[in-house]
């Protein structure tokens with residue numbers, strides 16, 4: 001295995017220089033350079049000694065000399081030149097390792113480590129405390145007689161210098177009489193002294209024993225007896241049966257070695273590596289020793305020429321198999337400061353999905369400043385990951401049940417902890433996942449029904465207006481107060497300007513953007529807000545379980561700045577969330593496993609490179625506790641507003657219409673049963689500003705909430721063909737109107 005080191009490189013350089021000095025027929029560098037320049041220009045070499053009359057320079061490119069004969073063009077010089085960084089430059093450019101480990105410099109990571117230590121020792125203390133009386137003391141009592149015998153026999157052996165016996169015997173066998181006599185004399189001296197000490201010791205023990213039996217008080221007797229029993233019990237412990245068992249058992253994690261990595265890399269199906277290993281080489285080059293990094297091992301590797309990190313990421317499961325580790329432990333990554341072929345392979349001690357619930361860094365915080373990054377989760381190496389919110393929009397996507405709402409909840413709680421942030425929450429799934437935060441929301445809706453979707457669409461229309469108001473307001477601000485024409489903490493805190501941060505969340509936004517009636521306009525509004533709202537303190541967080549072009553307009557997916565993609569099914573969904581070419585570049589959320597990897601996703605835009613993050617998890621009670629803290633904060637500074645104060649929401653002025661009344665208007669009494677496609681066409685004619693683009697299925701879904709079911713209806717097409725299509729019965733519309741009006745009257 002070849003590991004680079006500076007000495008080797010220096011040695012190679014010196015050796016090359018010495019070789020150059022010893023060669024009489026070196027290439028003239030100036031000529032060589034001009035030859036190379038000529039060759040690079042692809043012009044014929046006009047110099048009579050273009051190639052030199054000595055050692056022909058080695059080249060792979062053919063070129064023509066003056067005589068027109070083909071000869072290799074000069075590309076590589078046989079001697080080292082002054083080009084390339086010198087040794088000093090290399091030393092200057094070398095990476096300095098952190099003096100203080102990063103976890104000690106980061107307050108949350110340091111706190112985490114200390115908390116772990118305290119927890120570990122507290123657990124150990126309790127474990128042994130419970131066993132002291134139930135296990136350890138009985139064991140010592142049982143072992144005490146054996147300990148007494150062992151102690152007496154040890155004293156006896158010591159008194160007669162039994163340990164020197166084998167040596168004396170050996171010398172006697174070798175007939176080394178001189179040494180034997182020396183050892184015997186030494187033994188005699190020792191035995192005399194030890195016998196005397198043993199006698200004195202025995203006498204003192206006897207006196208102490210008599211005193212304890214006849215003269216000492218009961219407490220002293222008890223303590224002495226306890227100490228004797230425990231002491232002899234300790235001495236009587238068999239070597240293979242320790243008194244106590246371990247309070248914690250460390251999982252044995254195999255150390256990652258270079259050989260393991262080479263073998264694994266050779267097995268993933270990359271031709272260059274496999275063939276190099278087959279020929280006895282390594283195929284890959286380690287650029288630094290494999291080291292411990294967080295709770296795992298890190299190997300920095302140069303891949304063969306032409307192989308990229310994406311090629312390896314593509315084969316992550318094979319690599320995990322090659323390393324004999326669970327998939328969730330193996331994380332091939334790029335090094336943002338290096339070339340495309342530099343692989344940082346991190347192999348964790350345990351599967352990321354087995355990390356359990358990650359505690360949110362702000363769980364116990366009193367408040368947060370939205371102008372600082374919101375803690376979001378941890379990466380596989382256990383490093384804290386956060387998301388900048390101000391000047392950003394966030395898109396979250398995944399298959400159902402992979403942790404979108406949980407991720408959104410973390411961001412919503414981060415914003416709620418800053419009392420200056422106005423929260424507009426829309427959860428169009430109707431499961432109440434964000435209900436805990438309703439008490440601090442300026443606008444709030446939870447539901448999948450048309451009214452809830454209409455409310456969310458209305459929010460976007462209002463936000464659009466708000467963005468325009470803010471743009472005008474910020475334009476008027478004095479230059480010294482707002483030099484960059486964007487919201488700052490200082491501006492946000494001037495409440496009279498009404499330019500505080502505004503976070504609008506749209507969970508399950510596919511139900512809004514794909515809505516037959518509100519979807520198109522909502523998509524346009526969202527795109528407008530994403531493009532212009534960033535600098536004006538308006539942030540959108542959109543979460544979808546259906547990332548396709550109908551449910552997520554490309555104007556939105558193309559313009560968001562932060563993307564979080566949990567498990568998705570395929571490349572198209574992956575790139576819709578993480579951006580074009582993400583899949584090609586090895587950023588593949590398809591690799592996450594359904595359910596097992598819930599909460600794990602690729603986070604792009606929050607750092608220099610997309611990285612895997614396991615989000616912090618806030619369950620219902622934890623979210624409620626944070627919401628109550630956020631409520632108290634808002635009450636204290638007087639920023640509670642809108643829905644949270646029970647105020648009726650403002651509405652966007654626009655055309656009002658009544659769908660059922662419109663349907664009745666276009667259905668003559670003579671038509672008892674009508675196809676939905678015909679209703680759609682007539683509605684469009686009646687009110688194009690509302691019904692433009694409607695198809696039969698739009699009519700189906702719009703009438704469904706009113707209890708009007710579609711059914712197969714026989715009819716005749718415009719060209720006279722008899723057929724059956726989906727349609728409604730006029731009487732059902734009359735009944736729906738009657739029921740609605742009856743309810744309204746009752747109320």
Ligand SMILES: Nc1ncnc2c1ncn2[C@@H]1O[C@H](COP(=O)(O)OP(=O)(O)OP(=O)(O)O)[C@@H](O)[C@H]1O
Nearest residue numbers: 357400401402403404405406545598599615616617
């Ligand atoms: N960060 C996490 N850590 C641990 N478990 C998580 C995490 N995020 C999600 N989960 C688990 O996944 C489950 C589903 O999460 P969540 O409701 O957020 O998914 P979703 O993608 O929003 O689902 P849907 O699309 O159906 O709304 C949670 O109940 C929880 O058990």
